[in-house]
Amino acid sequence: MSRTILKKAACWIDDRLGLSATLGPMLRHLVPQDARWWYVFGSATLCAFMIQVVSGVALAFAYTPSAADAYSSLQFITHDAPFGNFLRGLHYFGASAMVLMVGLHMGQVFLFGSYKFPRELNWMTGVLLLGFVLIMGFTGQLLRWDQNAVWSVVVAAEQAGRIPLIGGWVARFTLGGETVGGATLSRFFAIHVFIVPALTFAFIGLHLLLVLRHGVAEPPKAGEPVDPKTYRANYQALLKKSGRPFWPDAAWRDVVFCVGMIGAIALLAVVFGPPELGKPPDPSIIAADPRPDWYLLWYFAVLALLPHGTEKIFMVFGPLTAGLLLIILPFLAPSGERSPLRRPWAIVGVLLTVTFIGALWAVGKKSPWSPDFSAEPLTSQIVGTTSGPVFAGAQLFQEKSCIDCHLIQGRGGRRGPDLTFVADKLRQSDMIIRIANGGVNMPAYGATLKPAEIEYLVAFLESRTKH
């Protein structure tokens, strides 16, 4: 009885709203029957975005977007609010999943040549969505509003300042004024919570509309190139012959993968929790070591490794060129073979990109170009003596911050060469010249060290030998 009433009510609502009539054909649109597990990354990205929306809305109930109070509100969310720690973790790992899934989706679409006719705009809206995801990732890191966030804003403003002609305005817009202050956080909050998500919703809608209009690209086959004159007719014929309704024939894989991903994100949030907040957002605390979240760490490495003098050009034209190349890709290769087997350069391109970003990420994680301000001191065992010029030189090696940039038997920074066995490579005169004159990445100590101090340092370095 009650089931009948419920069913009647559901039918009445459906009739008045027209849900089945509107959404039904969309859900049951035909897709190629062999579109299988390779095709789950797009819906997984959407799923990760929904996790971000849900967890973000929940966090907004307690987060205070004020420069003075955001840090303490985050402390409350993390340590006191029920489920607060879990929700922050969910939001953090959800963001990571979104970046990862959008990368995988893009890689799959590129390798399958699905950006070609007639799906050029699918690709282009996807590139814009990638940009929105990265903007949300970066602005989200700033909303953590600890010391790292404050200095990341300054770094962003400095990069914006390099834009020709309007750089100063963009930098001021980023800071919300001339310095980091009360206006800074609230702008990033508005961008992160309203502007970019609204754009993301709009472009996801457009992206999905384009998927419905042009259909899900069939898996590519070698020897079946895209010909704009015949492609649409061939695609229709393929669907007529062997197409399957998206729901549920194809959608079940998306659901299984998304639920698995949600489980993994939740597990990570429980086991590892959100990133711990750093020091308070006080710009007068100078001992800071700002680093971006993992998905932008590779770019942080790029900025450190660029040849001196090229940063200004790269900071502006690097991202611009990369974005432009991605956007115009469908027009560079609008037709022809889609199969990666016939497009080896596509495979090489993806492998190179992954290797490049992976290697930069690894080196960015270590940041060997940064001085090690907390290097462990050299022990008497390492120095080999407790008196005399060698000992005095070792003391100077630490006092003058040489150890911040040079390794001696595993202790010190990695900015400069490892000096553990420097005496096997350099003569005394070379050492003196390098200490006195410095180099591209080393200060010249000639004006600050006394002759006797240089002698001691050289004596210490000459004792660094295998023999």
Add this chain to the structure above:
Amino acid sequence: MNESNPEPSQSCRESKRGEITRRIFLGRVSLALAGVGAAIVTLPMIGFILAPLYRKEPEVWRTVGSVGDFKVGETSSVEFLDSSPLPWAGMTAKTAAWLRRTGDRDFIAFAINCSHLGCPVRWQSSAGLFMCPCHGGVYYADGSVAAGPPPAPLARYPVRVWGGEVQIQTQPIKIQRS
């Protein structure tokens, strides 16, 4: 629903003859009016969002200590408030500088921001160097570039001695331009 439209869109194939019918006229007037309505709402919004671009902050002198607090030849960090912090700025209204006393009444105040990307440089007193934790920029005690990627010396704040007190004039964060 058809998954893939095999034909180019209709509007692309229709040719415009240039005649304005009542329907076209009403359509265009509606669009124009909608544009006016949207402008009434969005222009103030854009002005509000872009306001910081045009707001000139006053430059004010902030006392950072007495002359006697600083030894000749030494460099130490000092902190002070921005020129006109917003009431809800909290601790972000603070900023810092490296103050070097070079004579009886002579001081140099360096910005803490590395000229490369703005990270806070640290003074290594025993080495007589400023070092940046981000990308390894190094500066000598006078703020000139010693090593690494910084394209320019450390920026300086105007500094004066006023009635026995050392004062620094607030400045915008120095943004390097291309």
